[in-house]
Amino acid sequence: MSLRIALLGLLVESGAASGYGLTKHFELSAGNVWHAKHSQIYPELRKMEADGAIETVEEGARGKRTYDVTEAGRVELRRWLVEHEPERTIRNEASLRMFLLPLLGPEESVPLLRAEAAMYTTRAKRLDEICSHIGNDVSMYQARMGYHNMRAMEAWATETADAIEQKAAGA
Amino acid sequence: MSLRIALLGLLVESGAASGYGLTKHFELSAGNVWHAKHSQIYPELRKMEADGAIETVEEGARGKRTYDVTEAGRVELRRWLVEHEPERTIRNEASLRMFLLPLLGPEESVPLLRAEAAMYTTRAKRLDEICSHIGNDVSMYQARMGYHNMRAMEAWATETADAIEQKAAGA
DNA sequence: AATAGCATGTAAGAAGTTACATGATTTC
DNA sequence: GAAATCATGTAACTTCTTACATGCTATT
Known part of the structure; x- marks a missing residue:
């Protein structure tokens, strides 16, 4: 279901694709x-x-098909956004790794946490850069979501590396 | 693979389970x-x-089995944490919904964004509460990750609702 | 002429969900 | 004595990944 909704959403946002x-x-x-x-x-x-949620609006060279959302597709997307209670489950391998990293000793975990923090900083900056050049409102809100998430992980990784380091120094 | 690693990690963290x-x-x-x-x-x-990553350490009533990590399992987990480049892919239905919400008109999107922001506030507070009662370091770092993520989504939803509202008022 | 990017497709297998099935123990 | 929680399992189905397969077009 989620893939279908994501595709409907992207088509509504960008137009035929x-x-x-x-x-x-x-x-x-x-x-x-x-x-x-x-x-x-x-x-x-x-x-x-x-099943009528999208339709082919153009067929080009080498089997290329351009699709667009139908009215039924728009209705389906709106209903899902407004009425459907989303599953609050997440699958994120990179975060799982971060989550388990503190199980390693300080010598191993701290550098890995710092490296991740740096990666998140880079990604946050890139998203911030993207935001400043976006004309479209919706795309901007979407990029901002990524930005907030990157900053959160950056802050967590830094805070955790600091805490582990302090603990190791005190012991 | 991720499920296997998650299970190994949880067993290492909590002991036999x-x-x-x-x-x-x-x-x-x-x-x-x-x-x-x-x-x-x-x-x-x-x-x-x-395949030897865990072993049964106790068999109780009604077929209950308690497992613990073996040395091979510990090695496997450590290798994965240190050497494996994690997939940077995410699947999060709740965030997908937020991501697409700005496609709706302001009358629909703003209340839904505010409701989500409130839910994230609640979850952040609950995690903060949990943190203050945790004795174990690793569990605390883990709960803090959730906390940062909840605050990020809360901030994003609020910021986006505000922006959509302002835009609607100006137009 | 080679490389990168455009563009689509399928088959096999792994991972994950839903639903069914069972039964003991603890708490109200 | 009813409800919640402990406790495990399997079968059918859907979703997702990996790998193979093809061929055009634009750039260097």
Whole structure:
């Protein structure tokens, strides 16, 4: 369901797009909340077209298909956003790793936490940079979400590395 | 792989535990980074025992089995934490919904964003409360990660609701 | 002429969900 | 004695990943 909703949302936001374009969109902005590869996206789009949530608006060279949301698709998306109680479950391998890192000794965990903090700083800066050049409101809000999340992990990794270091120095 | 690592990590952290106990542990602390249900956990534990990452240390009433990590399991976990480059992909249905919410009109999106912000405030406070009563360092760092993440989403939802409101007032 | 990017697809297998199934123990 | 919690398991299904497969177009 989530993949279907994500695709509907991206199509509403960007207007008509191909499976390839939607795959790219996932890699960039939407990647902070959902993830999908082309091998999952192409069949899903076919299925969505089959039950009327999207339609082919153009067929180009080399089998290229441009899809757009139908009225039924818009209704489905709106209903989901307004009425559906989302699952509060998360799967994030990078965060799982951070979560478990304090199980290692200070000599190993502190440098790894600092490295992660630096990575999150870089990502936050990149997103901030992107935000300042975005014309579109919705895209800006979306990039800001990523920004807040990066800053949160950066702050946590730094705070935790500091705490582990202090503890190790005191012991 | 991630489920296996999560289970190894939780066992190292808490000491020997049953499938039931690990399922509970997922619902509480680990739920901020990974998710698994008992129907996935029980077979996974059997598989991990079969290849020597964990072992049964006690068999109790009604088929209860208590597992603990083996030395091989510890080595596997450490290697993964130190050497494995984690996938930077996220799947979070609640965030996907937030991400798409600005596609709705201000009358619909603003109240929904405010409601989410309030929910994140509640969760952040609960985690903060939990932190102040935790004796164990590792558990505290873990709860703090959840805390930072909740505050980030709270800040984003508030900021976005404000921006949408201002924009609507100006137009 | 080679490389990178555009563009789509499928098959096999792994991971995860839903639903069914069972039964003891503790708390109200 | 009813309800909640402890405790484990499996089967069918859906979702997601990995790997293979193809071929055009633009750039260097």
